[in-house]
Amino acid sequence: MISDLFTPMVIIGILASGIRLATPYLYATIGETFGQLSGVLNLGVDGIMLMGAFSGFYVTYMTDNYWLGLLAAILTGALMGLMMAFISVTLKSEQGISGIGLYLFGLGLSDLLFQVSLGTVKTVSGFPPIDIPILSDIPVIGPIFFQQNLLVYGAYLMVPIATFILNKTTWGLKIKSVGQNPAAADALGVSVTAVRYATVTLGGIFSGVAGASLSIALLNVFQQNLTSGMGFIAVALVYFGGWRPIGMLWGSLLFSSVNALQLWVQTLGLPIPSDFATMMPYVLTILALIFAVRKVSVPAALTKIFERGEG
Amino acid sequence: MKKVTIFVSLLLVAAFLLAACGGGATETTEAPEAPPTEVAAEPFKVAVVMPSSISDLAFSQSMYDALVAIQNEMGAENFEFVYTDGMFVVDDAAAAIRDYASQGYNLVIAHGSQYGSSLVEIAPDFPETSFAHGTTVDTFTDQGITNVFAYEARSEEGGYVNGVMAALLSASNIIGVVGPIETGDAKLYVDGFKAGVLATKPDAQVNVNWTGSFSDVALASEAAQTHVNAGADALTGTAQMVVGAVGVAKEKGVAWFATQSNQESLAPEIVVASQVYKWDVVLKQIIDLINQGTLGGQSFVIDLENKGEVIEYNAGYALPEDVKAAAEAAIQGIIDGTITPLP
Structure with missing residues (x-):
């Protein structure tokens, strides 16, 4: 029975599902990485994702243009990111609590707007799958990697881009220095406030796109609590990935592929109770977290409020 | 710093309030201007608490549609209902159920078997109010409770x-x-x-x-x-x-x-066909019993025979x-x- 899992059909199926499921996590984790590296923990990711998912869906539904939908999700994400930055950087409020507040705000507001404007579950034509010429014709690998929609490609493209920004640009180094030792960065003339505003807003934009990748690319529907807690898994995956974009890639893919695997375990009727199967991705992530996090260093100033002259 | 703290607190309170409103949109169905009737009888008043959205195309919507159907049949002047949806959190639902009960509704429906244990605590405090919950067969009569109906779908x-x-x-x-x-x-x-x-x-x-x-x-x-x-x-x-x-x-x-x-x-x-729940079949029986003075203790089912379940073929x-x-x-x-x- 277990050997049924090792047929090409199943392995291709798991990889393809894993790649799709990982997309929202990739956007959300990479965005959150920027914020956390600069010292701001944003627990409101799920709320921003929901608002991004709704605004993206609504604009796509009204205009029939998924590019405008994506733009709406980006703007909404930026606005909510700015809100988080204002609360946590300018007002210096406790990050964990205000993040939860932002989540509840997004959860409630997205549902309220959904009820008022659409009223019921509707569908849109979102980003269509795009076959990359030649590559998509490769047997076996082609359909897995090169017949996805644009937002899926975009998510994977963000990994090298984010790695480059964080490691090879001055701005990337500023972000890390602000997250490790804000007082020293401040003494060297780096504006802690400006850097943190930028990273948290960028994180908001990524979370907004993460939501839109669900509502106008992968699922093409919006429903109350569409993300069902994905944003919180994303925050955990940032720790798992050790604040490196490549780590986000492995973390998102691992979590999603195990989820895809458990779907196949059930579909093939393997004798494992469904409750255990659905638990698998979470248990594995916790285990990996225990063993992975010890090796990496948490940004020293994470969740710490910066007061000039107190460092 | 004080001012800032107050501002943040206010912002958080606003966020929580908005979340609460959104998570559980409480609405009252608007009664159209009813022509003055000779007999100004009290309308039958129902309140319902539902786990998901009234537009979920599934469990909660089936209850909402049933209440609308009854209202259309009986007339808005004789039947009023209010609802709170999006009550995934059982504690929040329990608070809503208690609120409704204390406001004198004839029937308070807890649309979800997960709300059962809350009803065991709430129902005895409001002996004049009738409660219903499902999907289950448990009316809690074995615990001495007499004002809870149960309903389920085959x-x-x-x-x-x-x-x-x-x-x-x-x-x-x-x-x-x-x-x-x-x-x-x-x-x-x-x-x-x-x-x-x-x-x-x-x-x-x-x-x-x-x-x-x-x-x-x-x-x-x-x-x-x-x-x-x-x-x-x-x-x-x-x-x-x-x-x-x-x-x-x-x-x-x-x-x-x-x-x-x-x-x-x-x-x-x-979509080839849909099995649709018509809870109004059950609700009408419950309303009749309440009007006759029975507030609970019975359980009901909807099935194909009593037309509480209907197979609707997609004409397209x-x-x-x-x-x-x-x-x-x-x-x-x-x-x-x-x-x-x-x-």
Whole structure:
């Protein structure tokens, strides 16, 4: 029975599902990485994702243009990111609590707007799958990697881009220095406030796109609590990935592929109770977290409020 | 710093309030200007607390639609209802139930078996108010409670009929099911569906996938994708997260069988039929009992026989005549008792 899992059909199926499921996590984790590296923990990711998912869906539904939908999700994400930055950087409020507040705000507001404007579950034509010429014709690998929609490609493209920004640009180094030792960065003339505003807003934009990748690319529907807690898994995956974009890639893919695997375990009727199967991705992530996090260093100033002259 | 602290607190309070409003939109149905009637009798007042949204095309919507149907029948001047939806959190629901009870509603409906334990605490405090909850058969009379009704759906009956049609329409003889958690209404539906398929085509294969969540639309979508990859050419599923699975069925051109509410609007081209819950059948009996002075202690079911469950065929789907005839025969068989949907 277990050997049924090792047929090409199943392995291709798991990889393809894993790649799709990982997309929202990739956007959300990479965005959150920027914020956390600069010292701001944003627990409101799920709320921003929901608002991004709704605004993206609504604009796509009204205009029939998924590019405008994506733009709406980006703007909404930026606005909510700015809100988080204002609360946590300018007002210096406790990050964990205000993040939860932002989540509840997004959860409630997205549902309220959904009820008022659409009223019921509707569908849109979102980003269509795009076959990359030649590559998509490769047997076996082609359909897995090169017949996805644009937002899926975009998510994977963000990994090298984010790695480059964080490691090879001055701005990337500023972000890390602000997250490790804000007082020293401040003494060297780096504006802690400006850097943190930028990273948290960028994180908001990524979370907004993460939501839109669900509502106008992968699922093409919006429903109350569409993300069902994905944003919180994303925050955990940032720790798992050790604040490196490549780590986000492995973390998102691992979590999603195990989820895809458990779907196949059930579909093939393997004798494992469904409750255990659905638990698998979470248990594995916790285990990996225990063993992975010890090796990496948490940004020293994470969740710490910066007061000039107190460092 | 004080001012800032106050501002943040206010902002947080606002966020929580908005979340509370959004998470559970409380609304009162507007009564149109009723012409003054000779007999100005008190209207029958119902309050209902629901776990998901009234527009979920599934469990909560089936209750909302039933209340609207009763209101249309009895007239807005004789029947009023209010609701709070999105009550995933049982504690919040309990607070809402208590609020409604203290406001003098004739009947307070807790639409979800997970609210049962809250009712055990609340109902004795309001002996003049009648409560109803489902889906369950437990009226708590063994605990000395006399003002709670229970209701449930024989979802396996419509499941069986859907299964018969799925088996006949499937060419690959592989059929996929996407369910939330292996319990209650969902388990009954899925068991009935499997029985219907296997009674029609004993060599067919029914693959069942439980996502472990009522709300994870993305996982439901991937589950449907997995079924299609495994060769399924007919799908069904239950609970509100199946909208993700319907999307995959639509994209792949695979037949979809719905339950709880009519899901035609999501994908008119592939939804074959929907088992629709008509809770008004039960609610009318409960209202009659309350008017006669009985406030609880009885449990009710909706099924194909009492027309509390109806199979609605999608007029836009070209269902072959023989398949429809087989479905009708299955409905009749279940009503006559010649078919038992659960083996």
